[in-house]
Amino acid sequence: MPKIPDDIVRRVQDAAKIEDVVSDCNVTLRKAGVNLTGLCPFHDDRHDGNFIVRPSTVPEKRGGNTYRCFVCDAKGGPVTFLMEHERLSFPDAIRWLGKKYCIEVDNVPVNYTPPPPRPAPPPLPVLEIPRSYVVRTMQIDQERTVIFTSWLRLLPWDDEQRARLQKTLWMYCVGGWRDGRVVFWQIDHTGVPRAAKLMKYLPDGHRDKNVHPGWIYNQDGCRQRLMPDEHEIIKPLFGSHLLNRYPKAVINIVESEKTAIIMANYYGDFDSQIWLACGGLKHLQLDSLQPLIDQGRTIWLWPDKDGRDEWQEVCDKLGYDKCRVYTHFFDTCWRKEDGDKADVADIAIRMMRTGDKPRKEEPKHKPVKVGDIITHIVDDGQPFLDPEEMADPRVRMWRETLRQRYNFNKSRKAGSDTTANGATVK
Numbered sequence: 001m002p003k004i005p006d007d008i009v010r011r012v013q014d015a016a017k018i019e020d021v022v023s024d025c026n027v028t029l030r031k032a033g034v035n036l037t038g039l040c041p042f043h044d045d046r047h048d049g050n051f052i053v054r055p056s057t058v059p060e061k062r063g064g065n066t067y068r069c070f071v072c073d074a075k076g077g078p079v080t081f082l083m084e085h086e087r088l089s090f091p092d093a094i095r096w097l098g099k100k101y102c103i104e105v106d107n108v109p110v111n112y113t114p115p116p117p118r119p120a121p122p123p124l125p126v127l128e129i130p131r132s133y134v135v136r137t138m139q140i141d142q143e144r145t146v147i148f149t150s151w152l153r154l155l156p157w158d159d160e161q162r163a164r165l166q167k168t169l170w171m172y173c174v175g176g177w178r179d180g181r182v183v184f185w186q187i188d189h190t191g192v193p194r195a196a197k198l199m200k201y202l203p204d205g206h207r208d209k210n211v212h213p214g215w216i217y218n219q220d221g222c223r224q225r226l227m228p229d230e231h232e233i234i235k236p237l238f239g240s241h242l243l244n245r246y247p248k249a250v251i252n253i254v255e256s257e258k259t260a261i262i263m264a265n266y267y268g269d270f271d272s273q274i275w276l277a278c279g280g281l282k283h284l285q286l287d288s289l290q291p292l293i294d295q296g297r298t299i300w301l302w303p304d305k306d307g308r309d310e311w312q313e314v315c316d317k318l319g320y321d322k323c324r325v326y327t328h329f330f331d332t333c334w335r336k337e338d339g340d341k342a343d344v345a346d347i348a349i350r351m352m353r354t355g356d357k358p359r360k361e362e363p364k365h366k367p368v369k370v371g372d373i374i375t376h377i378v379d380d381g382q383p384f385l386d387p388e389e390m391a392d393p394r395v396r397m398w399r400e401t402l403r404q405r406y407n408f409n410k411s412r413k414a415g416s417d418t419t420a421n422g423a424t425v426k
């Protein structure tokens, strides 16, 4: 069989749009920021949000025209998708796409019959935990979570921070389990409890690594009543129930629940900033961020020191312009003694001890002085803004105007110099 010429392969690849191809293969996609998400067709997925399609409208260098599943790690472009999903050979995938995009490939018929559509898994009701469960765990707070809460109380808070600690704990609905584990409720932004994580802490404030974290619906007694297997379980970010209560607050997201509570109490001022936790480095997922994006909230991600790159990647994939990885606190406050695995709360606690205060962040984009720009343009000829902005014709025009004005000023200045030197000017 003759090989398909390279230039035709290239033309087909350039024409192929991942969002079309995935939709053609019976995967329903919905918009999530600039991305699209749906159920992953490569594993038994019941959870919209793990399978991300970065559409062809996104530039290639920013991962455009690709798909990726964060659970089974399936990934690639339109051709890979067809090869994996429809079990086509590479040439047949090219022929399939050629047919779709009206590009003549060769005369070999596509060896491909569409498979019967996969039956969609029956939808399960989403687990909803009665609020009485929350109340009950909070009533045994005093005696049960005594190790964790007394560690928190003994931190070197200032008077204001100490005064609001109990309120902070109540706000986050921190409860206790009968065996002394702390209960961190995950209540969604509409106020419905969806899950709760149970964790044991040691007197030094660290987690007891010998006791695995558990989920409330798996505990004896709860399992029978909540029936987690018959439900879809969603896990909103810890602290999501505060979203609607503080509609203007910037959303800070950290890894651990403990860190969120400490930072919330450290800064107070819930009207301007609230603290949410995703539960760990790997748990920052698109579907749990979606309610925040839907509300148009500003999101600052505060990964632990060793998690920056990973969260930056998530942030890039998210493609939501009001989300960024916040590093100023680390950059200005972290010290060697905090260690390479430090999270923001570790640093905040050290600063409470030493009396250091975090520095306010300078505005990132200081207004640029026209003079600076002119010097920049003329002296080293570098674009004064990033290349993408330079592509904007308005910026190019502005730059040209500035250059002309600069030349005009220079010749005027040269003229006045002559005057200073005593030459006669009319």
Ligand SMILES: [Zn+2]
Binding pocket: 040, 041, 042, 043, 045, 051, 069, 070, 071, 072, 073, 074
């Ligand atoms: Zn998958």
